[in-house]
Amino acid sequence: MTEKDPFEQIVGELGHDWQLKQMEQRGILAISAARIAGILYQDAVAHGVGHDLAHEASRLFLLGEMQPEDLVLEEGDTSE
Secondary structure, three states, X not given: OOOOOHHHHHHHHHHHHHHHHHHHHHHHHHHHHHHHXXXXXXXXXXXXXXXXXXXXXXXXXXXXXXXXXXXXXOOOOOOO
């Protein structure tokens, strides 16, 4: 078994630490986006917006936050 030189070990550890931090940040953003989507839905329904429209609005918000490159809206089209 060959050992990595100290420089390669340090770089490898830094890369691993960086990946963990990035994953933590994505998780925090996902939780925040989901909470905001829920608040949007609840507030819309509380102010008289129908369930279907409120659900679609919160779904589109969450989709836009989690996968903005996949969100394409066409005028008048509410289907997926």
